[in-house]
Amino acid sequence: MKKNNDIPKDINYNVPDDYFIDFQERLQVQIEFEELLGSKRETGFKVPDGYFDSFANKIEIQTKPEPKVITLYKNKWAYAIAGVAAIVLFLFLILPKETQISFESIENDSIAEYLEIDNSLLSEYDLGALLTDEEFDDLSNTIQFEDSELIDYLDITTDQYDLMIQ
Amino acid sequence: MIDTQITENQLLEDLKKKPNHSAFNILVQQYQERLYWHIRHMVKNHEDTDDVLQNVFIKVHRSIGNFKGDSKLYTWLYRIATNEALTFLNKRAKQYQISSEALQDRLIDSLESDSYFEGDEIQLKLQRAIQSLPEKQQSVFRMKYFDDITYEQLSEITDTSVGALKSSYHIATKKITEFLKNI
Numbered sequence: 001m002k003k004n005n006d007i008p009k010d011i012n013y014n015v016p017d018d019y020f021i022d023f024q025e026r027l028q029v030q031i032e033f034e035e036l037l038g039s040k041r042e043t044g045f046k047v048p049d050g051y052f053d054s055f056a057n058k059i060e061i062q063t064k065p066e067p068k069v070i071t072l073y074k075n076k077w078a079y080a081i082a083g084v085a086a087i088v089l090f091l092f093l094i095l096p097k098e099t100q101i102s103f104e105s106i107e108n109d110s111i112a113e114y115l116e117i118d119n120s121l122l123s124e125y126d127l128g129a130l131l132t133d134e135e136f137d138d139l140s141n142t143i144q145f146e147d148s149e150l151i152d153y154l155d156i157t158t159d160q161y162d163l164m165i166q
Numbered sequence: 167m168i169d170t171q172i173t174e175n176q177l178l179e180d181l182k183k184k185p186n187h188s189a190f191n192i193l194v195q196q197y198q199e200r201l202y203w204h205i206r207h208m209v210k211n212h213e214d215t216d217d218v219l220q221n222v223f224i225k226v227h228r229s230i231g232n233f234k235g236d237s238k239l240y241t242w243l244y245r246i247a248t249n250e251a252l253t254f255l256n257k258r259a260k261q262y263q264i265s266s267e268a269l270q271d272r273l274i275d276s277l278e279s280d281s282y283f284e285g286d287e288i289q290l291k292l293q294r295a296i297q298s299l300p301e302k303q304q305s306v307f308r309m310k311y312f313d314d315i316t317y318e319q320l321s322e323i324t325d326t327s328v329g330a331l332k333s334s335y336h337i338a339t340k341k342i343t344e345f346l347k348n349i
Contacts, residue, residue, distance in 0.1 A: 016329075044277075044283050044284050044290070047202070048212070056191055056194045060190075060191060
């Protein structure tokens with residue numbers, strides 16, 4: 001038998017021990033398989049046109065890091081205040097509205113207290129300027145001062161030096 | 167498809183950097199078709215395959231930082247894709263309250279009216295023949311026959327010896343041939 005000179009002499013080719021035992025059987029199976037299905041490995045599955053062209057973009061959108069959201073209401077106080085405000089607003093909306101308060105129904109003491117404490121922009125002179133001369137006379141007649149009260153008032157509000165000049 | 171194919175090591179290196187958008191985009195483009203067909207042969211329907219494939223890449227994106235490189239990248243990707251497809255099929259079977267085998271029958275039946283299946287009678291029969299195999303043989307047959315994966319790669323993916331895989335593929339082919347001859 002002629003020697004095959006194409007095989008390098010320094011390489012030993014080995015095959016598994018049982019390789020040739022079932023070779024024919026394996027070959028037969030492959031031949032039958034290909035006879036039934038053909039050599040082309042077609043499956044019949046299709047994909048929509050351009051599917052793979054757009055798939056990477058679809059994944060890119062889904063894996064994009066979401067922009068950081070800064071929470072406006074970070075602390076619990078903000079939540080508490082917002083809650084109370086909501087309750088107040090709710091009560092304001094559902095409670096029956098009171099009828100308008102007439103000026104006459106307000107106690108004189110309440111008006112005096114308001115003018116004295118809350119409305120610091122109005123001085124006694126401003127108030128006096130709002131009255132006509134007749135109203136002022138009426139007021140003088142209705143209000144009776146004790147002498148001691150008058151002396152105390154003058155003592156507090158009047159400078160001694162001014163009195164001496166007058 | 168991108169023109170420049172970069173090496174797996176270079177790609178992995180780029181994927182570990184932050185931001186890795188462009189490297190991840192290359193990964194998707196390099197593997198999308200292979201993984202698509204791998205999943206499609208398991209779940210059959212295009213829409214479901216699309217959902218599973220998206221989940222695969224989203225999971226890969228989330229965990230690429232933890233990939234230690236103990237296995238090759240494609241091996242890792244195929245494993246994730248296989249697991250995702252199996253999870254999907256199990257969920258679907260539970261949802262319909264049927265067995266996995268019954269679900270496969272149903273999926274193959276629906277191929278006849280699927281606008282994205284243009285297979286002929288023999289291709290439909292092939293699907294039924296594959297479905298009649300034990301799960302492991304199905305998986306080996308699909309990856310070898312349809313995905314054209316080498317035995318060495320299959321060995322890494324399935325963690326099975328090349329000899330056992332060759333034997334499994336041979337038995338699967340024989341059973342399918344018998345199935346097709348007898349119907």
